[in-house]
Amino acid sequence: MADDRTGEVPNKQIIFKDYVTGFPKEDDMVFTCATSKIKVPEGSKSVLVKNLYLSCDPYMRGRMSKPYSASYTNSYTPGSVIVGYGVGKVVDSAHPNFKAGDLVWGITGWEEYSLASMPEALVKIKYTDVPLSYYTGILGMPGLTAYVGFHEICSPKKGETVYVSAASGAVGQLVGQFAKLMGCYVVGSAGTKEKVDLLKNKFGFDDAFNYKEEQDLAAALKRCFPEGIDIYFENVGGRMLDAVLLNMKVHGRIAVCGLISQYNLTQQEGVHNLFCLVTKRIRMQGFIEPDYKHMYPQFLELVIQYIREKKIVYVEDVAEGLEKAPSALIGLFSGNNVGKQVVLIARD
Template identity: 75%
Template structure:
């Protein structure tokens, strides 16, 4: 008879308006799970090791239609990207003991009914938690948004907002490897220091200390900006548009300043898109996962050589996952926010 164990879960209480709170999520401790896949199923039973906290998850906490990803269901576990170990499998490509990353529930154990969405981890000589970040969805986001959409050239001027986060810290380092001049913005002195001293940005500034973002960007980019990696939106985007160079490119990854507003802000200065012949393109990383092997071929050697540096902010224990997720929206995290559920 298969073992039956307790399965702690983080459940969404109800749909959220405004800024999410820890109390919008509940730690449920009473559920149990059988550690076996039903006969004939092609599902996969996994033990979750690390969970990823990502800004896009805020949109899933609201009832929306027509989005690229479904809303969470109140009363059910939150789900997102994670790293897990296979305990039982009905899928031919995955076996017991395999390590995987992909979509899992915010719980100790998950049954994944679409195992083709899981990616088997081949490189285990790097930290497993990296597969929530640099070797997972955020890493691919940085790669696609910078290389595929912005097509950087040596000597170009690159600006990154929310630059110390999971994606921004990588974009800045990719830009330096491409021979670009790179400036990033962040919300604390600690993060600004990290950008300059740890990640090798040419310069960085605290946007909260700037009264006039247009003037600030003019100060850091007197010649203008060739590439803007957009993570913030709102007033930041307005200021960037006035500072872009002719035929500049804007890769629209996210707009975290808008996620908790009931009514999104309008953006001025869009005439610059015409007068400066700008290319501004949004993207969803899941459309580009066919490039994952190509990305891994590039990034694994850079990690092992120490050429690329990566910082994580790890919250220990499933019970601390709600605070970790909510903290993203007030900038509490330094680097990639990860929740360690269990360690391999």
């Protein structure tokens, strides 16, 4: 509740402690309580947002490392609030595109209240007949990532064979369903029996396997794809990519979304079968969602209809309370989450 004398409210926050080497730990992030003004500063064009949901995403691990030139995003500043995607409600606005009460998604702080000094990083929520948390996932950055990576980068055709690694996660579960809607044959991999069952029984994958139970990944892929793989949606890297390269078809396509197996290594693994790119004339392309923001409106209209018609389903793993955010984020790197990892801060 706001203090009438100061115009301030308590504001719980997650602070980034210091740069991380190797696997991050919960105590690399500090839960604290500050205060926040309930009005935007005079003369600014800022927007004050009450955060409702926060998104835990693998790319955030890179922001915990010391700045380096090869990164596509800025490192976090030690002692500052962690920043990521979220969903919130506008409390006060000095920007003409937003008013109090608007629901938005986009870049926000890991805190109860965030002052957005760059409101262009926020998107006004158009449809509210779906869970608001969906805008951290299926209708947000991961959803657009899946859509662009599959439809734009991979150029799929009906009847092609598609393999998705980390297939039960925020992006992978959608790629598999997009592929099935295209009339493709789809196989996914995940790290537990529960996730494998989810892929086959809820998301409609044609087949799935637990990569942790396979001694020989190349043989497992040969078993699933006797004639080879047309499209690989890459989320993992390392030995998984090596095995896939051996099983790709001539003129296959690989969309590189992420390499989560490498994020916490001090020395990244080498990939030994890259000559397959030449012998099989494979096209492998990395991409990031911000380059395709212009496609969001067409993506939204398509996917909201898929959701309404129950052509696509989405699974979330929701942690309740801002204080749970550090453990939720850390859990991504050991596969603790089942589906899209979301943190609920407050209900609208």
